[in-house]
Amino acid sequence: MDEPTDFEDPERYKVGDETYARDLEALKILRGKEDPQSATFVIANEDHTLGNSLRWILNRDPRVDFCGYSQPHPSDKLIKLRVQPKPVEEGEEPVDATEVLRDALKNLMQMCDHMSETMQTQARLYRQQQGLSIPAYEAPEEEDMDEEDDDESEVAEDDEEEQQ
Amino acid sequence: MASFNRDPQVRIMSLTDSEIKLQLSNADTALANSFRRSMIAEVPTLAIDDVHIEINTTVLHDEFIAHRLGLIPLTSERAAHFNYMRDCTCDAGCPNCVVKLELHVACRDAHQMEVTTEHLRSTLDGPDTSVVPVATAAERRDQSIQGNHIVICKIRQGQELKLTCYARKGVGKEHAKWIPTAAVAYEYDPDNALRHTFYEHPEMWPRSEYSQLTDDDKHEADYDPDGTADTFYMTVESTGAMPPEKICQSALESLFTKLVDLDNALEVLNA
Numbered sequence: 001m002d003e004p005t006d007f008e009d010p011e012r013y014k015v016g017d018e019t020y021a022r023d024l025e026a027l028k029i030l031r032g033k034e035d036p037q038s039a040t041f042v043i044a045n046e047d048h049t050l051g052n053s054l055r056w057i058l059n060r061d062p063r064v065d066f067c068g069y070s071q072p073h074p075s076d077k078l079i080k081l082r083v084q085p086k087p088v089e090e091g092e093e094p095v096d097a098t099e100v101l102r103d104a105l106k107n108l109m110q111m112c113d114h115m116s117e118t119m120q121t122q123a124r125l126y127r128q129q130q131g132l133s134i135p136a137y138e139a140p141e142e143e144d145m146d147e148e149d150d151d152e153s154e155v156a157e158d159d160e161e162e163q164q
Numbered sequence: 165m166a167s168f169n170r171d172p173q174v175r176i177m178s179l180t181d182s183e184i185k186l187q188l189s190n191a192d193t194a195l196a197n198s199f200r201r202s203m204i205a206e207v208p209t210l211a212i213d214d215v216h217i218e219i220n221t222t223v224l225h226d227e228f229i230a231h232r233l234g235l236i237p238l239t240s241e242r243a244a245h246f247n248y249m250r251d252c253t254c255d256a257g258c259p260n261c262v263v264k265l266e267l268h269v270a271c272r273d274a275h276q277m278e279v280t281t282e283h284l285r286s287t288l289d290g291p292d293t294s295v296v297p298v299a300t301a302a303e304r305r306d307q308s309i310q311g312n313h314i315v316i317c318k319i320r321q322g323q324e325l326k327l328t329c330y331a332r333k334g335v336g337k338e339h340a341k342w343i344p345t346a347a348v349a350y351e352y353d354p355d356n357a358l359r360h361t362f363y364e365h366p367e368m369w370p371r372s373e374y375s376q377l378t379d380d381d382k383h384e385a386d387y388d389p390d391g392t393a394d395t396f397y398m399t400v401e402s403t404g405a406m407p408p409e410k411i412c413q414s415a416l417e418s419l420f421t422k423l424v425d426l427d428n429a430l431e432v433l434n435a
């Protein structure tokens with residue numbers, strides 16, 4: 001904008017709104033005394049979009065004894081994710097809920113990445129086959145990428161290099 | 165790292181400017197649903213968020229017009245390159261977080277006149293980057309598409325509307341005006357082999373477009389007691405704010421970002 005805009009109160013766009021609870025900690029870990037490897041993760045500003053997928057992938061992990069999540073109240077912008085790893089046998093290293101959750105996150109990231117990649121190649125292929133125009137955003141060189149895009153393209157490039 | 169993921173496969177069945185149909189296989193309801201929810205609520209787009217009205221002698225009051233303006237879909241392919249205004253370093257709007265649109269229409273003769281999205285003049289309207297109402301973009305893409313402009317209000321002789329709009333980046337969970345999809349749906353098990361639903365008269369149900377039944381007399385697949393829902397047929401319809409496959413991509417990016425953020429938070433707490 002060339003000239004400054006005369007918003008009455010620009011601050012109202014800076015502070016929290018009804019969508020995000022900005023006063024909450026991004027993540028809290030609650031643990032009980034009886035089985036210290038289990039934990040309840042209180043994740044702020046997330047909902048079923050993340051919760052349901054996390055529960056699913058965690059339940060696929062053979063090390064997990066129980067996993068569930070809930071959004072305690074629709075007005076609370078948080079979910080609670082409970083992860084209880086299987087009790088360990090003697091001599092074994094106890095598995096911690098944090099470790100299990102981080103593995104779950106990595107697995108989901110891989111799946112997201114994989115879907116995103118197949119989607120892109122498929123869409124490009126489909127457009128070529130049907131003789132449709134390639135949208136401008138698909139253009140090979142993009143100069144001013146924002147942080148998010150930069151991170152991901154770097155990750156993708158690294159992967160390719162590793163494979164080679 | 166323990167790996168127990170699946171490799172979800174995506175196959176595009178059809179793709180147009182406004183709709184994509186895809187098959188997601190080797191997945192799960194949880195994944196398909198997260199994907200769907202993300203497309204609706206987590207994909208950043210641009211929409212008019214602030215309206216400064218200078219002259220309004222129309223029959224509609226200011227708030228009514230401001231609300232209508234907010235709901236107009238704007239081309240948002242490059243929304244990812246914008247900042248959220250609340251996160252931007254500027255004080256009160258800059259080219260990185262705000263797009264200004266202007267409108268000035270007056271009716272001088274004794275006819276009814278329609279004020280439409282055609283009259284909105286965007287300040288960001290270059291050959292590479294433009295944030296304009298979707299009907300304007302569609303017209304430029306294809307000359308044969310005309311007259312799809314959204315009516316903002318109707319005016320008569322002597323009435324005038326002059327205002328400035330500020331479009332900002334946002335997501336659907338904040339306000340519905342930022343939702344890039346008109347409809348997102350998915351179905352699985354088109355022939356009801358899993359019996360997740362009960363058809364009292366299977367012959368009366370219209371057959372799914374994804375049905376694999378070849379026999380005309382058969383209306384339901386045989387019951388498959390060991391089957392699970394792992395193939396999903398998704399239909400994503402865009403408002404025009406973004407090409408449909410871009411919505412899918414952006415939704416997956418948002419999911420990815422959530423996962424990375426949580427992973428980082430875990431790392432910080434564990435360190």
Ligand SMILES: [Zn+2]
Pocket residue numbers: 247249252253254255257258259260261262
């Ligand atoms: Zn700014």
